[in-house]
Amino acid sequence: MAAPANPILRVGHENAHAFVVAMLEASGVSSKNAPIIANGLVQADLRGVESHGVNRIPSYLARIRNDVLDPKAEPTLTEVTPVVAQVDGHNGFGFPAAHLGMGAAIDMARTFGIGMVSVKHSNHFGMSAWIVRQAVDAGFLSLVFTNSSPALPVYGGKSQLMGVSPIACGAPSGENSKPFILDMAPSVAARGKIYKALRRQEKIPSDWALDSHGNPTDDPQEALRGVMLPMGGPKGSALAIMMDVFxxxxxxxxxxxxxxxxxxxxxxxxxxxxxxxIKPDLFVSLQDFKERMDVLYQRVVGSEKMPGVERIYFPGEIEQLTEEKRLKEGIPYVQDEIDALNAEAEKLGVAKIRLMPN
Structure with a gap:
């Protein structure tokens, strides 16, 4: 039997992180910011969100080479009020700007109960869930919004105008539950999944996007020339507009x-x-909050199941289970993805990414 044309290769998360850090530092990113960027990308791959993982590196490096992203930029924070601040990303990587912004929001919330930060002049910050998790891991609820480049039409329109801008939020768990982590695009599918399918030479479901002629397509290249479809018609369109407002x-x-x-x-x-x-004990005690989260989790996952459904998951739980598995077994990439990453490494004089043994 012939071997698959694009076999799956596995990389340990620590090796993936070290490879990304080396690539970024060789491209002018500081030793402080490179691990932040690598952490966001590797977290995405661990959680099964490969559309926002390490394979984003070639496009980021291309932006550096084309002088449209400043690898040396340091985000700066300005306090507006005791509970409001703004970060200026100075056209650097979105990851450090987001990390600084959420960190400031957490610090304000720790003292005042709530913290709010706006970020301007930033760039793509990868998967929103890693920023939500920054707050959740510190014991706080969070909201994470971003806008993005035009990809889907407003409801009733036919041209790209709104971004496939994710809405994300989270809450820490109780003693007997999983944390709540929601990270979803207002489109039927995230645009990054189209790019992932294109890299892997795969088809996409025909209800994800329309081609440039307005017809449903399963070809990722044609989908990128056309428009993404908003989920729920006017509802997804309105959520995309909301992301642009905030x-x-x-x-x-x-x-x-x-x-x-x-x-x-x-x-x-x-x-x-x-x-x-947001601090979880603003309106009820912390113990009460955790117990109530336990009840919510148990009622959700213990709901009566539809025929054919084996298990009900809490938002973010599937990704958490995927992460647990990949921490042990490694992150799967296809040969073409590994080749593209190693080609970038060769340009920079960086060692190739280290694969796990078969």
Whole structure:
């Protein structure tokens, strides 16, 4: 039997992290910021969100080479009120700007119960769940918004205007439950999944996108030339507009179709973000909060199941189980992805990514 044309290869998470750090530092990113970026990318791969993982590195490095992303930029924080601050990303990587912003929101919430941070002049920050998790791991509830480049039409329109901008939020768990982590796009599928299918030479479901002629397509290349489809029609469209209001209009960054995507080398991204951190014991005791989260979790996963359903999961639970598995077994990549990463490493004089033994 012939071997598959694009076999699965596995990389340990620590090796993936070290490889990304080396690539970034060789590209001018500081030793402080490189691990933050690597952490966000590797977390995505561990959670099974490969569309926002390490395979984003070639596009990021291309933006550096085209002078539309500043690898040396350091985000700066300005206090607006005791519970409100703004971060200026200075056209650097979105990951350090997001990390700084959520960290500031957590610090304010620790003292005042709530913290709110707007981020301007940023770039793509990968998977939103890693920022939600930053707050959840510190024991706080959080909201994470961002806008993004045009990819889907507003309801009733036919051209790209709104971004496939994720809405994300989270809450820490009780003693007998999993944390609540929601990270979802307002489209039927995240645009990054289209790029992943293109890299892996795979088809996509025909209800994800329309081609440039307005017809359903299962070809990822044609989908990227066309538009993504909003989930739930007007509901998904309205959520995408909401992300633009809170992330773009409010922050002073680009909005209304003016954000530049991570694969567009023509100009800076000018992405905006919006973060909120909230103490869980503002209205009930911390113990009561945790017990109530336990009840919610147990009632959700213990709900009566539809025929054919084996298990009901809490939001974020599938990704957590995937992470537990991949921490042990490694992160799966296809040969073409490994080759693309190693080609970038060769340009930078960095050692190739280390694979796990078969």
């Amino acid at each position: 992330s773009g209009v409010l922050s002073g960054s680009a909005f209304a179709g003016a954000v530049t995507g991570p694969y567009d080398m023509s100009k800076p991204g000018d992405v905006g973000h919006f973060f909120v951190a």
